[in-house]
Amino acid sequence: MSAVSRNPVDLLRGDKRVECQNCALFRICLPKHVSAADLSSLEAIIIKRKATPRGQPLFKAGDKFSSIYAVRSGGIKTYRTDAEGNEQVCGFHLPGELVGLESIISDTSINSAKMLDTTSVCEIPFPELEALLPRMPQLQKELTRLLSREIVTSQWQLSLLGSKKADARVAALLCNISDRLEQRGYSATRFSLPMSRSDIGNFLGLTIETVSRSFTRLQRKGLLSVKGRMVTLLDLDNLRRLAGHTTLH
Amino acid sequence: MSAVSRNPVDLLRGDKRVECQNCALFRICLPKHVSAADLSSLEAIIIKRKATPRGQPLFKAGDKFSSIYAVRSGGIKTYRTDAEGNEQVCGFHLPGELVGLESIISDTSINSAKMLDTTSVCEIPFPELEALLPRMPQLQKELTRLLSREIVTSQWQLSLLGSKKADARVAALLCNISDRLEQRGYSATRFSLPMSRSDIGNFLGLTIETVSRSFTRLQRKGLLSVKGRMVTLLDLDNLRRLAGHTTLH
DNA sequence: CGCCCAGTTGAAGAATTTCAAACGATGTGG
DNA sequence: CCACATCGTTTGAAATTCTTCAACTGGGCG
Numbered sequence: 001m002s003a004v005s006r007n008p009v010d011l012l013r014g015d016k017r018v019e020c021q022n023c024a025l026f027r028i029c030l031p032k033h034v035s036a037a038d039l040s041s042l043e044a045i046i047i048k049r050k051a052t053p054r055g056q057p058l059f060k061a062g063d064k065f066s067s068i069y070a071v072r073s074g075g076i077k078t079y080r081t082d083a084e085g086n087e088q089v090c091g092f093h094l095p096g097e098l099v100g101l102e103s104i105i106s107d108t109s110i111n112s113a114k115m116l117d118t119t120s121v122c123e124i125p126f127p128e129l130e131a132l133l134p135r136m137p138q139l140q141k142e143l144t145r146l147l148s149r150e151i152v153t154s155q156w157q158l159s160l161l162g163s164k165k166a167d168a169r170v171a172a173l174l175c176n177i178s179d180r181l182e183q184r185g186y187s188a189t190r191f192s193l194p195m196s197r198s199d200i201g202n203f204l205g206l207t208i209e210t211v212s213r214s215f216t217r218l219q220r221k222g223l224l225s226v227k228g229r230m231v232t233l234l235d236l237d238n239l240r241r242l243a244g245h246t247t248l249h
Numbered sequence: 250m251s252a253v254s255r256n257p258v259d260l261l262r263g264d265k266r267v268e269c270q271n272c273a274l275f276r277i278c279l280p281k282h283v284s285a286a287d288l289s290s291l292e293a294i295i296i297k298r299k300a301t302p303r304g305q306p307l308f309k310a311g312d313k314f315s316s317i318y319a320v321r322s323g324g325i326k327t328y329r330t331d332a333e334g335n336e337q338v339c340g341f342h343l344p345g346e347l348v349g350l351e352s353i354i355s356d357t358s359i360n361s362a363k364m365l366d367t368t369s370v371c372e373i374p375f376p377e378l379e380a381l382l383p384r385m386p387q388l389q390k391e392l393t394r395l396l397s398r399e400i401v402t403s404q405w406q407l408s409l410l411g412s413k414k415a416d417a418r419v420a421a422l423l424c425n426i427s428d429r430l431e432q433r434g435y436s437a438t439r440f441s442l443p444m445s446r447s448d449i450g451n452f453l454g455l456t457i458e459t460v461s462r463s464f465t466r467l468q469r470k471g472l473l474s475v476k477g478r479m480v481t482l483l484d485l486d487n488l489r490r491l492a493g494h495t496t497l498h
Numbered sequence: 499c500g501c502c503c504a505g506t507t508g509a510a511g512a513a514t515t516t517c518a519a520a521c522g523a524t525g526t527g528g
Numbered sequence: 529c530c531a532c533a534t535c536g537t538t539t540g541a542a543a544t545t546c547t548t549c550a551a552c553t554g555g556g557c558g
Contacts, residue, residue, distance in 0.1 A: 080408060083493050088408035102404060104397035111404070130390065137383045144379075147396035148353035154403030155351060155360070159329060159337035161410035162454040166546075197505060205411040207547055212506055228505080228555090244332050415514075446537065456515060461538055477523090477537080 018048040018122055025096040028183065029070055030124070030146065033138045041132060042139065047123040048072075058099065058113040058121065065109050067123045068100040074119025075194035078102075078111040079202070089203040091153065092116070092195060094180050101150050116194040161205045164244070169204040170214040172243035174224070178233060189236065193229040218242075267297040267371055274345040277432065278319055279373070279395065282387045290381060291388065296372040297321075307348065307362040307370065314358050316372045317349040323368025324443035327351075327360040328451070338452040340402065341365070341444060343429050350399050365443040410454040413493070418453040419463040421492035423473070427482060438485060442478040467491075 020031045020043055031042055051073070052058075058069060058076060069076075076093040078100075090111055093099045103109045104126065133140040156176075160169050182188035193200070201211040215226045223239050225232045233239055269280045269292055280291055300322070301307075307318060307325060318325075325342040327349075339360055342348045352358045353375065382389040405425075409418050431437035442449070450460040464475045472488050474481045482488055 080404065082408060086408075086412050088404075088411045090404045090407060102397055102400040105394045105401060106397075110401055130393075133389055134383050134386050140382055140389060141379065144392065144396065145354045147393065147400065148351060148355075150400050151351040151396065151403060152354060152359055154400060154407060155329065155337075155339045157407055158339060158403060158410065159331060159335075161407065162337045162451065163335050202411065208505075209507085209548085210546060213546095216506075457537075458516085458539085459514060462514095465538080 018043050018046045020046075023072070025070075025072065025184075028096040030098065030142055031139070033142050034136060035138065038132075038136050038139065042129075042136075045125055045128040045132070047125070049121050049123055051118050051120040052115050054115050054117050054119075056115045058115065058119075059109050061109050061112045063109045065100070065103040065106055065126070067125045068098055068104075068129070069113075069121040069123055071095045071097050071099060072120045072122055075116040076113050076119060076121070077116050077195060077199055077203075078113045080111050087202060089199055091157070092177075092199075092203070094177075094194075095184060098146055098150075101147055104147075116199070157203075166204075166206055166210050166214045167217055168243055169206065170200070170211060170218065171223070171239045173200065173204060174231065174233060175236070175240050175243050178236070189233045191231065193231060196229075267292050267295045269295075272321070274319075274321065274433075277345040279347065279391055280388070282391050283385060284387065287381075287385050287388070291378075291385070294374055294377040294381070296374070298370050298372055300367050300369040301364050303364050303366050303368075305364045307364065308358050310358050310361045312358045314349070314352040314355055314375070316374045317347055317353075317378070318362075318370040318372055320344045320346050320348060321369045321371055324365040325362050325368060325370075326365055326444060326448055326452075327362045329360050336451060338448055340406075341426075341448075341452070343426075343443075344433060347395055347399075350396055353396075365448070406452075415453075415455055415459050415463045416466055417492055418455065419449070419460060419467065420472070420488045422449065422453060423480065423482060424485070424489050424492050427485065438482045440480065442480060445478075 020026055020029070020039060021036075023029065026032060031039055034042055061080060071093050073095055075095075076099050077089055078091050078093065079087050079089045081087050090102075093113075099113055099121070100109065100111075102111060129139075129143075133143070160172050164172065177191070177193070178188045181191050195203075197208045197211050200206075201208045204211065206214070215224075218224050218239075219226055223233070223235045223242070225234060269275055269278070269288060270285075272278065275281060280288060283291055310329060320342050322344055324344075325348050326338055327340050327342065328336050328338045330336050339351075342362075348362055348370070349358070349360075351360060378388075378392075382392070409421050413421065426440070426442070427437045430440050444452075446457045446460050449455075450457045453460065455463070464473075467473050467488075468475055472482070472484045472491070474483060
């Protein structure tokens with residue numbers, strides 16, 4: 001999708017100092033309310049990683065928890081695996097969103113995270129971040145807000161899985177992604193899904209076949225047009241109506 | 250279930266100063282790591298409410314968000330209502346747990362909360378709490394941890410709704426409640442469910458009929474015994490095996 | 499060119515929902 | 529004290545939705 005690397009190995013770590021103010025995501029990312037004076041202390045602990053190709057893990061469940069991550073470009077899925085080896089996708093993370101917040105309560109990572117696409121992240125070592133908080137109330141507030149938002153997102157997902165039919169779930173996910181992309185300055189009606197049908201199905205609690213059929217039905221109703229991962233939302237109003245609830249983000 | 254009040258009206262507010270150290274839940278509640286010196290500043294902002302009867306709302310979605318709450322006794326459910334008026338139960342909160350964390354990101358409450366039983370709470374005004382954080386790193390850490398735990402809980406629930414059959418969902422909920430009660434010093438194998446079948450079904454993404462049938466099946470398998478809300482877990486091992494994953498809490 | 503993977507489509511099967519009825523505990527009024 | 533209404537729960541049978549199994553398609557890449 002984006003530029004692909006020749007040599008994955010030397011993409012794994014970057015060491016250039018991050019410059020949040022120049023980042024396109026500054027307005028929506030963690031440091032958005034941090035004063036210019038404090039910003040450099042924050043930037044000092046952040047590790048700007050280079051792009052990593054699709055499919056690479058960012059971390060695995062059980063790894064020692066030491067950092068959270070901000071997505072700079074691309075996309076990431078987080079997922080957990082239960083005793084029988086079943087995966088459950090917990091979330092998709094777009095640029096400007098944090099990954100790994102659920103593991104703060106633990107010494108080890110609770111979820112695994114994998115690149116959906118060529119993706120770059122900023123690594124934020126958590127103990128260092130935590131040490132900054134007492135001195136930086138703005139940052140502390142923002143972190144609390146982002147944690148809270150993560151709860152809201154999970155609960156939104158719950159209300160999807162709890163009572164909605166397949167078509168409504170698919171519509172809701174598409175509307176949600178549409179909103180998030182729009183917020184980042186992209187088209188709200190035409191975009192490429194960063195994740196596979198299998199990930200979508202898993203996220204929505206459906207099989208890939210059901211997802212596929214659902215796309216076909218929505219297409220026949222004239223609500224959207226799909227070609228592989230490329231979707232065009234033709235009737236956002238009715239799509240939202242079908243999703244039938246709380247717009248998120 | 251517990252003592253019932255004659256006059257609900259004068260139960261709504263208490264003004265006795267809270268004394269966390271003497272509270273049976275001190276070890277598991279928000280202030281557990283706060284130093285004795287800091288504790289009194291925290292206690293000063295907490296409002297100890299008197300018991301409220303079953304069915305009363307604690308807050309409603311859309312209310313101005315101003316406080317989070319710690320359950321002192323009884324139980325609370327939080328839920329959200331979508332555009333069509335469908336409810337989705339987001340969580341059950343037992344003594345020692347916080348309620349309302351999801352709304353921190355918002356000016357208004359995102360969920361509604363209702364007493365499942367005669368319940369008393371400590372109200373913690375959030376702006377005041379937030380003001381204490383810079384001076385009390387321990388408290389800040391604990392709040393962050395609790396927020397993180399809330400994410401883990403929601404994601405646990407997701408993995409239930411995402412891929413589990415009805416019996417597994419019911420078994421998982423029972424094991425989860427069992428664990429939480431045990432942690433609070435109650436019996437892990439014999440307890441009274443604080444919530445109705447309807448709440449259970451809604452929480453698990455099932456109809457009440459399916460929940461009822463599931464209880465009957467689990468009973469026939471000799472895994473438990475149910476009479477109304479009273480359950481006895483007869484074979485916790487196999488119940489966990491059936492639930493088939495990550496123990497939470 | 500042909501393999502392979504992701505996605506689509508079809509038909510049969512399984513699980514849950516829906517509709518309907520009955521039960522038991524609780525509470526009210528005669 | 530009993531008859532009756534109510535609520536939450538249980539049970540049964542039919543309808544629906546989703547899953548499963550299987551075959552097929554089309555684009556990308558060796």
